[in-house]
Amino acid sequence: MRIALLESYYGGSHRAWADGYKRFSRHDVELLTMPAQYWKWRMQGAAITFARLLDTKPDLILASSMIDLSIFRALTFRRLGDVPLALYLHENQLSYPQNKRQGHGWRYGFINFVSALTADAVYFNSEYHRRDFMAQLPRMLKNFRDYYELQTIDEVRAKSRVLPVGIDLRRFDAHRVNRVKGAPPLILWNHRWEADKDPASFADSLVQLADEGHDFQVAITGERFGRMPVAFEEASSLLGKRLVQLGYLESFADYARLLWRADYAVSSAWQEFFGISVCEAIYCGCLPILPDRLNYPDLLTGALKPVCLYQRDRLTAQLRFHLESGLAFDTSALREKIAGYDWRRMAPRYDAELEALVNRWR
Numbered sequence: 001m002r003i004a005l006l007e008s009y010y011g012g013s014h015r016a017w018a019d020g021y022k023r024f025s026r027h028d029v030e031l032l033t034m035p036a037q038y039w040k041w042r043m044q045g046a047a048i049t050f051a052r053l054l055d056t057k058p059d060l061i062l063a064s065s066m067i068d069l070s071i072f073r074a075l076t077f078r079r080l081g082d083v084p085l086a087l088y089l090h091e092n093q094l095s096y097p098q099n100k101r102q103g104h105g106w107r108y109g110f111i112n113f114v115s116a117l118t119a120d121a122v123y124f125n126s127e128y129h130r131r132d133f134m135a136q137l138p139r140m141l142k143n144f145r146d147y148y149e150l151q152t153i154d155e156v157r158a159k160s161r162v163l164p165v166g167i168d169l170r171r172f173d174a175h176r177v178n179r180v181k182g183a184p185p186l187i188l189w190n191h192r193w194e195a196d197k198d199p200a201s202f203a204d205s206l207v208q209l210a211d212e213g214h215d216f217q218v219a220i221t222g223e224r225f226g227r228m229p230v231a232f233e234e235a236s237s238l239l240g241k242r243l244v245q246l247g248y249l250e251s252f253a254d255y256a257r258l259l260w261r262a263d264y265a266v267s268s269a270w271q272e273f274f275g276i277s278v279c280e281a282i283y284c285g286c287l288p289i290l291p292d293r294l295n296y297p298d299l300l301t302g303a304l305k306p307v308c309l310y311q312r313d314r315l316t317a318q319l320r321f322h323l324e325s326g327l328a329f330d331t332s333a334l335r336e337k338i339a340g341y342d343w344r345r346m347a348p349r350y351d352a353e354l355e356a357l358v359n360r361w362r
Helices: 012-024 039-053 069-080 107-118 127-141 151-158 169-175 199-211 230-242 252-261 276-283 302-308 315-325 332-339 343-361
Strands: 002-010 028-035 060-064 085-089 121-124 160-162 186-190 217-221 243-246 264-266 287-291
Touching: 002 012, 002 039, 012 028, 012 060, 012 343, 028 039, 039 069, 039 107, 060 069, 060 343, 069 085, 069 107, 085 107, 107 127, 107 151, 121 127, 121 343, 127 151, 127 160, 151 160, 169 252, 169 276, 186 199, 186 252, 186 276, 199 230, 199 315, 217 230, 217 252, 230 243, 264 276, 264 315, 276 287, 276 332, 287 302, 287 315
Parallel strands: 002 028, 002 060, 060 085, 085 121, 121 160, 186 217, 186 264, 217 243, 264 287
Antiparallel strands: none
16 A cells, blocks of 8 residues: 655654654655745645645645645545545644643634545544544634634544554664663653743752752753753752753664653643653653643553642642652553553554545545
């Protein structure tokens, strides 16, 4: 089966997802991509570009979330009208917490909505994401003057399924190192340096714990966009020698070794539709310290939820508990659960889902 995969934001996790499926699928996956920049223009204009670039007829089209599929289908219907169209939602613009602050309104969320309405199948990267998207749709539609078309929500729901992100986790195995016995606990942050990941809460907690005299080390990595968060600038001087890494690691081997060395992987995010960086850290043996929201509870096994999840504004207390108790927890079951997201297990699920979609159209 020949699949055309359209990725208009070919960078970061989107790129890893597209490359991963192409590598591990048993099908012929052709990537059509655009650089990871100008996201607003990608959502509005990528459909026009892809309609021009896709010059042959595949068995199926799989489009990532940053595209207006209604425009794409309108421009290609005469050539590709009987080709099934699947939408994969890494994220959606209805739920981003910064949209209201930035004045986007419903424009880009509406593009996600009409894309889902246009697609023959809609895949979400987590059950949390699917639930949240469906909950946001009536809020958006009721914002308009009349003809709310609320029945379309059931139409989208009926063709929606959860298909978790595939991650190439096994590549971490080649860089495994042992944790240093007797060394202070290493606390890891490996997220994007943007406001929706709330770096300030993380930095404030560490500074407070350092002021209390707790012995630990800190590694802060992850992609940076623009200037360094002020909270990280201030923390870098206040934490002193405790800070062993500050900045993105270009070398995957260095990044993997850091994860294997770390004891705790922390998130304070307010936006997370799946949690790839947390999964990578868990696979490498870190105990996750996560807010009790978003997709995080679904990533964990039941036994570890009480020691891994913290309530709002309780990050400092949760970290203090672990630093003071020094208790070790068995994370083998959690690691095995996360290993299920490796592409070697996920690619056959993708293949089966997409084959079934094509067969329904034949």
